[in-house]
Amino acid sequence: MIKISETTVIRLTTYLKYLRQLEEKGIELLSSKDIAEGVGIPAHNVRKDLAFFGEFGTRGVGYNTKSLISSISKILGVNKKWNVVLVGAGKVGAALVTYDIFKKRGFNIVAVFDSDTTKIGKTIGDMTIMPLEEIPGIVSKYDVKIGIMAVPLTHAQGIANLFIENNIEGILNFAPTFLKVPKSIYVQNADFTALLESITFKHTNREMLNFKFI
Amino acid sequence: MIKISETTVIRLTTYLKYLRQLEEKGIELLSSKDIAEGVGIPAHNVRKDLAFFGEFGTRGVGYNTKSLISSISKILGVNKKWNVVLVGAGKVGAALVTYDIFKKRGFNIVAVFDSDTTKIGKTIGDMTIMPLEEIPGIVSKYDVKIGIMAVPLTHAQGIANLFIENNIEGILNFAPTFLKVPKSIYVQNADFTALLESITFKHTNREMLNFKFI
DNA sequence: TAGATTGTTAATCGATTAACAATC
DNA sequence: TAGATTGTTAATCGATTAACAATC
Numbered sequence: 001m002i003k004i005s006e007t008t009v010i011r012l013t014t015y016l017k018y019l020r021q022l023e024e025k026g027i028e029l030l031s032s033k034d035i036a037e038g039v040g041i042p043a044h045n046v047r048k049d050l051a052f053f054g055e056f057g058t059r060g061v062g063y064n065t066k067s068l069i070s071s072i073s074k075i076l077g078v079n080k081k082w083n084v085v086l087v088g089a090g091k092v093g094a095a096l097v098t099y100d101i102f103k104k105r106g107f108n109i110v111a112v113f114d115s116d117t118t119k120i121g122k123t124i125g126d127m128t129i130m131p132l133e134e135i136p137g138i139v140s141k142y143d144v145k146i147g148i149m150a151v152p153l154t155h156a157q158g159i160a161n162l163f164i165e166n167n168i169e170g171i172l173n174f175a176p177t178f179l180k181v182p183k184s185i186y187v188q189n190a191d192f193t194a195l196l197e198s199i200t201f202k203h204t205n206r207e208m209l210n211f212k213f214i
Numbered sequence: 215m216i217k218i219s220e221t222t223v224i225r226l227t228t229y230l231k232y233l234r235q236l237e238e239k240g241i242e243l244l245s246s247k248d249i250a251e252g253v254g255i256p257a258h259n260v261r262k263d264l265a266f267f268g269e270f271g272t273r274g275v276g277y278n279t280k281s282l283i284s285s286i287s288k289i290l291g292v293n294k295k296w297n298v299v300l301v302g303a304g305k306v307g308a309a310l311v312t313y314d315i316f317k318k319r320g321f322n323i324v325a326v327f328d329s330d331t332t333k334i335g336k337t338i339g340d341m342t343i344m345p346l347e348e349i350p351g352i353v354s355k356y357d358v359k360i361g362i363m364a365v366p367l368t369h370a371q372g373i374a375n376l377f378i379e380n381n382i383e384g385i386l387n388f389a390p391t392f393l394k395v396p397k398s399i400y401v402q403n404a405d406f407t408a409l410l411e412s413i414t415f416k417h418t419n420r421e422m423l424n425f426k427f428i
Numbered sequence: 429t430a431g432a433t434t435g436t437t438a439a440t441c442g443a444t445t446a447a448c449a450a451t452c
Numbered sequence: 453t454a455g456a457t458t459g460t461t462a463a464t465c466g467a468t469t470a471a472c473a474a475t476c
Binding site: 264269272 | 435436
């Protein structure tokens with residue numbers, strides 16, 4: 001049983017993001033030092049992270065961009081497409097539906113749901129808003145494993161429960177609350193305010209403190 | 215020179231978020247164990263994080279909710295209001311302008327800018343979209359220290375440069391790229407795709423691996 | 429007082445860093 | 453071959469955990 005820390009996983013997504021940019025620029029070969037400088041993580045850390053999963057480079061030469069992208073994509077499980085559902089057709093939901101990057105990265109929003117009956121049937125982006133009752137059918141039809149929720153705080157736990165009942169295994173949560181879920185369910189909280197507070201912390205304490213950045 | 219890790223800061227924002235929920239429920243007194251159970255972080259870790267900054271509880275008793283909220287708010291620098299500017303009046307920008315939680319938490323978006331001249335003068339939420347040329351005036355008038363950018367990848371570095379020229383010290387970046395900034399500038403990247411990839415990683419590797427969660 | 433819970437010190441664990449052998 | 457760069461082992465550092473003294 002290999003142990004991989006959450007920080008390693010986040011760093012892998014970071015490398016992948018940077019590699020895709022280099023690929024678009026037409027760079028075919030690179031070193032761990034190139035990655036290091038691009039993303040602000042030490043080169044030996046980059047190599048160590050990759051070493052958990054295998055050997056992906058050539059000693060004395062470096063990494064082939066395309067092949068490393070493909071390797072990291074496989075590690076992260078994003079070499080294949082993922083169907084996802086979205087609950088919450090508010091402003092954040094609207095932004096997510098039209099968020100091109102999801103589709104570009106293989107995350108395909110197959111349906112949008114809302115509990116507000118006045119919204120049912122209206123469109124958001126190119127999707128028609130559906131009632132929550134349709135979740136089971138859609139999840140099973142499209143083999144959905146990931147649910148995104150952009151709902152008010154008060155609705156969040158209920159939607160999480162609904163997701164779990166329908167065998168959703170991962171939740172991207174935009175509601176600023178803590179979902180109670182079984183350990184087998186992976187929750188990621190997208191909390192913009194926490195990010196801003198982290199900035200104000202550094203600003204407020206910059207004279208007193210020394211920081212380590214991820 | 216005290217050293218505080220980024221994980222400690224993020225945990226502090228987490229405690230604060232949970233404490234506010236408990237406060238709304240009318241809970242006046244709580245223990246580190248209560249926080250621990252609410253946010254999924256061990257009680258001794260909660261106490262250790264707080265201990266970096268002082269003594270906030272009463273031995274044998276626990277913490278007063280309101281007073282702990284006030285203490286952590288001070289640590290994070292969110293006991294006061296922050297004026298912020300937003301660049302990018304697209305879908306993500308529109309979601310952020312109407313994102314009540316920012317205002318509720320003391321982050322006040324004072325102006326919205328866009329480089330697209332066809333958008334200038336139009337409204338987004340209750341804000342009028344302004345041209346980039348107005349950034350210096352607004353930043354100085356409202357003593358803005360934080361800039362949020364929700365712009366396409368290709369514009370991101372240019373906007374970051376503009377922020378830095380205008381003495382912005384912290385950037386919340388929604389563009390999926392790495393900004394080159396001086397060390398004194400704090401950048402937080404809000405990358406939804408990275409969060410989804412972290413979920414797919416866990417799903418893909420769940421049989422082989424053991425995880426530590428933040 | 430006895431029970432509870434904090435704040436802190438000490439022990440453990442894990443992650444990062446340094447160094448280098450392997451090898452193109 | 454000499455130079456470069458990976459992958460890996462070993463050393464260091466820091467964060468987490470455990471334990472407990474302080475104290476309400």
